[in-house]
Amino acid sequence: MLISLLISISLFSQPGIEVVNIENEAVSDYMKASKEIYSSNNNYSISIVSKYNNSKYGNKLHWPRGKKVVWSHHSPISEISNILISVSEESDYSSSFTFIPSDKSATSYEILNLIPHRLYYYKIEEILLNGNRNLLLSGIFRTEGQVRMIQVPNCSNVRDIGGWPSQYGGTVRYGRLFRSGSLNSITSEGRHKLIDNLGVVSELDLRYEVNQSYSSLGRDKDYDRRRHEAGVQGLKKSKADLVKDLRWIIKRLDEGKNVDWHCAIGCDRCGLVSFVIEGLLGLSELDLSRDFELSTFSLRSNNQRPRAHIKSMLDYIKKYGPSDDLAKCFYNYWLEIGMHSEELNHFLGIMLDNSEIQSNINSNSLDSTADSIRIPIKVTPSISKESIPRPSPKSISVN
Numbered sequence: 001m002l003i004s005l006l007i008s009i010s011l012f013s014q015p016g017i018e019v020v021n022i023e024n025e026a027v028s029d030y031m032k033a034s035k036e037i038y039s040s041n042n043n044y045s046i047s048i049v050s051k052y053n054n055s056k057y058g059n060k061l062h063w064p065r066g067k068k069v070v071w072s073h074h075s076p077i078s079e080i081s082n083i084l085i086s087v088s089e090e091s092d093y094s095s096s097f098t099f100i101p102s103d104k105s106a107t108s109y110e111i112l113n114l115i116p117h118r119l120y121y122y123k124i125e126e127i128l129l130n131g132n133r134n135l136l137l138s139g140i141f142r143t144e145g146q147v148r149m150i151q152v153p154n155c156s157n158v159r160d161i162g163g164w165p166s167q168y169g170g171t172v173r174y175g176r177l178f179r180s181g182s183l184n185s186i187t188s189e190g191r192h193k194l195i196d197n198l199g200v201v202s203e204l205d206l207r208y209e210v211n212q213s214y215s216s217l218g219r220d221k222d223y224d225r226r227r228h229e230a231g232v233q234g235l236k237k238s239k240a241d242l243v244k245d246l247r248w249i250i251k252r253l254d255e256g257k258n259v260d261w262h263c264a265i266g267c268d269r270c271g272l273v274s275f276v277i278e279g280l281l282g283l284s285e286l287d288l289s290r291d292f293e294l295s296t297f298s299l300r301s302n303n304q305r306p307r308a309h310i311k312s313m314l315d316y317i318k319k320y321g322p323s324d325d326l327a328k329c330f331y332n333y334w335l336e337i338g339m340h341s342e343e344l345n346h347f348l349g350i351m352l353d354n355s356e357i358q359s360n361i362n363s364n365s366l367d368s369t370a371d372s373i374r375i376p377i378k379v380t381p382s383i384s385k386e387s388i389p390r391p392s393p394k395s396i397s398v399n
Helices: 002-012 025-039 188-197 231-237 239-254 269-280 285-298 307-320 326-337 341-351
Strands: 019-021 067-070 080-088 096-099 108-111 119-128 133-144 149-152 155-160 177-180 200-205 222-225 258-262
Touching: 025 285, 067 119, 067 133, 080 108, 096 188, 149 177, 149 188, 155 285, 177 269, 188 200, 200 239, 222 239, 231 239, 231 269, 231 307, 239 258, 239 269, 239 326, 239 341, 258 269, 269 285, 269 307, 269 326, 269 341, 285 307, 307 326, 326 341
Parallel strands: 019 133, 177 258, 200 222, 200 258
Antiparallel strands: 067 108, 080 096, 080 119, 119 133, 149 155, 155 177
């Protein structure tokens, strides 16, 4: 394990390895510009996201960019069962995720839904009708970027909430919690991507307008649904449901399950739940507003979600503590509505990734409010609930 780790670190910094930015051009440009403009301007009526959510960048702007691979066949198409693409962070592919192009005669594919700042190994194989395999292509590449949008057929606005820097130190862990629009139209390919590749087997449905009793991921998957309001009204009226949400999420995380929560289009009710969870995880005001605006990329250009939509929510949350310590405000909010400090600290211990090593490699490629990038590597997480800086609870009654 140690030898493999040292090899990965060495390869990560090796010149000549292809680098793939997982953010599409529109999102990448938005992240850079919004950091510069919003950091120096607290006027929430100013929003730049519409400049980047437009046709000049193309369509499907809520999808990530991936690694394109091209190959040639070794066997006649009539002898091929399918093409298997395997991707792993391990050189022996002991833990990997897979893609199977729908057309077995395909000679190219774009590998999507990657995690930033990882070293990946890949191989493309022909699986023949007689059971034999032919290796067509293999290689390595590394990824950069921050926002991990997820491509799932017939589902919109899917993204990982990981990667954001935390006030507590480190970053929010990738690969555990996801947000999205409705999963009702998900395809079999989409289920494979969410369940088999991303480990999402728990669905939290925030809609009240549907009469649904089981998960769109499958009847054997975890599912819960309850009514939620959006915006500041959600902070006031959905308190009991938010407590149920977080306890339900923590239970699934403890069981090793990854979770997706969603409403209809993944913007408002989903945005509220993401806001209070990301705030608890220590996101800055800047990053909370940028994450909210990112949902705009899944919408038509005449339907925006500018950061002004969360201004009233931020003002409300700041009543729970000193306004210059936003993480404490969110922590106190969760305490006030019924969570216990032991539960909150346990959740922070699961979701904050302090097991990363600091690196100056490509220090300008991670766009965030952190001072430097962190290169995630596979080591035993060092965080425990005892190591989390605990905000001092402050009992406040807020209407």
